[in-house]
Amino acid sequence: MGDDTTPMGESSVPNSNSDGNVTTETGESSIEALARRIQESLTVEKRHKFWETQPVGQFKDVGDGNLPEGPIEQPTPLSEVKQEPYTLPEAYEWVTCDMDTKEMCDEVYKLLANNYVEDDENMFRFNYSKDFLQWALRPPGYYKSWHIGVRVKASRKLVAFITGVPARIRVRGDVITMAEVNFLCVHKKLRSKRLAPVMIKEVTRRVHLENIWHAAYTAGVVIPTPIATCQYWHRSLNPKKLIDVGFSRLGPRMTMSRTIKLYKLPDSPVTPGFRKMELRDVPAVTRLVRGYLSQFVVAPDFDDNDVEHWLLPKENVVDGYVVESPVTHEITDFCSFYTLPSTILGNPNYSTLKAAYSYYNVATKTSLIQLMNDALIVAKKKDYDVFNALDIMENESFLKELKFGPGDGKLHYYLYNYRLRNPLKTSELGLVVSAIIVVARLQSHLLPAAAKGLR
Ligand SMILES: CC(C)(COP(=O)(O)OP(=O)(O)OC[C@H]1O[C@@H](n2cnc3c(N)ncnc32)[C@H](O)[C@@H]1OP(=O)(O)O)[C@@H](O)C(=O)NCCC(=O)NCCS
Numbered sequence: 001m002g003d004d005t006t007p008m009g010e011s012s013v014p015n016s017n018s019d020g021n022v023t024t025e026t027g028e029s030s031i032e033a034l035a036r037r038i039q040e041s042l043t044v045e046k047r048h049k050f051w052e053t054q055p056v057g058q059f060k061d062v063g064d065g066n067l068p069e070g071p072i073e074q075p076t077p078l079s080e081v082k083q084e085p086y087t088l089p090e091a092y093e094w095v096t097c098d099m100d101t102k103e104m105c106d107e108v109y110k111l112l113a114n115n116y117v118e119d120d121e122n123m124f125r126f127n128y129s130k131d132f133l134q135w136a137l138r139p140p141g142y143y144k145s146w147h148i149g150v151r152v153k154a155s156r157k158l159v160a161f162i163t164g165v166p167a168r169i170r171v172r173g174d175v176i177t178m179a180e181v182n183f184l185c186v187h188k189k190l191r192s193k194r195l196a197p198v199m200i201k202e203v204t205r206r207v208h209l210e211n212i213w214h215a216a217y218t219a220g221v222v223i224p225t226p227i228a229t230c231q232y233w234h235r236s237l238n239p240k241k242l243i244d245v246g247f248s249r250l251g252p253r254m255t256m257s258r259t260i261k262l263y264k265l266p267d268s269p270v271t272p273g274f275r276k277m278e279l280r281d282v283p284a285v286t287r288l289v290r291g292y293l294s295q296f297v298v299a300p301d302f303d304d305n306d307v308e309h310w311l312l313p314k315e316n317v318v319d320g321y322v323v324e325s326p327v328t329h330e331i332t333d334f335c336s337f338y339t340l341p342s343t344i345l346g347n348p349n350y351s352t353l354k355a356a357y358s359y360y361n362v363a364t365k366t367s368l369i370q371l372m373n374d375a376l377i378v379a380k381k382k383d384y385d386v387f388n389a390l391d392i393m394e395n396e397s398f399l400k401e402l403k404f405g406p407g408d409g410k411l412h413y414y415l416y417n418y419r420l421r422n423p424l425k426t427s428e429l430g431l432v433v434s435a436i437i438v439v440a441r442l443q444s445h446l447l448p449a450a451a452k453g454l455r
Pocket residue numbers: 047048049050051052115116117118183184185186187190191192193194195196197218219220221223437
């Protein structure tokens with residue numbers, strides 16, 4: 001059964017040691033190796049003309065233990081922050097996108113639905129719902145001025161977008177107010193014209209105007225310099241559809257009916273007291289999540305307001321479940337996922353892939369495996385096709401056991417104006433950005449370990 005895996009996309013899965021740290025044969029971390037390879041292979045013209053000018057970790061500095069950890073540049077007095085927006089080409093103008101209005105939400109939705117992230121083979125494209133966009137862009141204390149669009153002056157058409165939202169992120173012992181930058185998108189017809197660096201500089205300027213000097217962001221591309229590189233794992237919930245649309249394929253000696261049987265789940269959660277999170281659970285969930293996240297090197301510093309916004313269930317946006325002890329009524333465990341469908345491009349039978357993304361999960365009394373299995377069960381009940389998770393936090397402890405398979409997508413995490421001495425292991429990372437920006441597909445539909453159960 002071991003050779004029943006069928007690679008798709010990138011074929012190599014990195015070696016993970018027991019800590020989940022991805023290393024090469026020479027013992028270098030994958031980020032160090034990647035940085036060295038990129039640095040060596042690039043001619044001067046091909047280097048990162050924009051990112052090399054920014055206060056971010058540079059590839060040439062990777063492995064230099066003498067550089068201090070922490071802010072790379074000190075804040076400048078607010079009066080010295082550029083007061084006018086950056087200059088755009090004559091035909092375009094800046095617009096601050098008011099996400100409270102239906103019209104603006106519609107425009108942003110359309111730009112992203114047609115131009116946002118696709119997988120390498122252009123089979124799927126993220127299709128963030130309007131409700132999701134409003135949720136992701138309006139957390140406690142958000143700034144409207146950080147929702148930035150570019151319009152064509154003549155036609156009024158929205159052709160580019162970038163956003164930031166404020167977040168308190170703890171790096172080791174320091175809680176730092178940062179911007180989480182997201183949804184960078186340039187219309188397909190305007191690509192490769194160096195508009196992205198102008199968008200990034202403009203959002204940075206507006207972040208500085210609020211006296212905030214750091215940012216966290218993720219990307220599918222490698223730019224200077226990731227603080228961690230994670231991998232997606234996918235758990236088939238509706239294997240037939242996933243195979244039909246090309247998200248995964250049938251293993252060589254597997255039949256459709258055996259595959260369906262392999263991924264079958266019980267009808268309802270098995271943990272007594274497992275129920276949907278309610279408003280009254282916010283303080284208990286905040287306590288659980290804060291306690292859990294304190295073990296990671298980089299993680300959000302959530303308070304009750306953040307938990308109410310980010311983790312309280314919102315139909316078709318975010319789902320949160322608690323385990324309430326039937327005896328003591330104590331809230332002992334929590335799990336959550338958010339909803340991010342993808343448009344299936346050019347398939348005559350299906351138009352949407354309904355995907356759940358693992359978010360924050362805390363197990364204290366229930367085992368994490370059983371808790372996540374219950375999350376899979378409710379996701380299946382709600383008709384999701386696939387359940388995705390990154391190999392961050394303690395996720396590696398359940399991925400294989402619960403029949404997740406590795407995807408062909410990598411997600412790189414970055415900090416702006418904050419240096420970490422060494423890249424992090426994925427298991428040291430406790431941050432999930434609400435919008436994950438890689439469309440990944442399942443590399444192999446059947447894990448040998450998972451398949452064994454059927455023999
Ligand atoms: C990402 C996107 C906006 C980049 O625009 P583009 O027209 O391809 O690139 P531009 O010519 O404007 O700018 C290139 C510069 O932007 C940088 N860049 C490209 N993608 C980036 C990203 N996701 N995050 C940060 N910087 C990025 C490049 O590294 C390059 O800078 P460098 O010379 O220092 O390396 C565009 O390709 C796009 O909309 N893609 C689909 C959506 C998407 O992938 N969004 C990003 C999600 S992380």
